[in-house]
Amino acid sequence: MVQRKRHIVKAISWRILGTIDTMIIAGLISGSWKIGVSVGGVEVFTKIALYYFHERFWYNYIPFGLDKDSLE
Numbered sequence: 001m002v003q004r005k006r007h008i009v010k011a012i013s014w015r016i017l018g019t020i021d022t023m024i025i026a027g028l029i030s031g032s033w034k035i036g037v038s039v040g041g042v043e044v045f046t047k048i049a050l051y052y053f054h055e056r057f058w059y060n061y062i063p064f065g066l067d068k069d070s071l072e
Contacts, residue, residue, distance in 0.1 A: 015048045019040045
């Protein structure tokens, strides 16, 4: 259970940083900070979910770099 909580917190903290980046890039490209914030506001939710499921998939199905015995 600790691993799941860690994955959730990690996904959220990474998304905050990624969303700020997306808002800045979208604002610069579009010339509108309103559009940048709108794009960032939408993608934050989709990418948190995508990251979480990606992390869980790797944890459960790809043993590369993991010693599962020491994690449980």
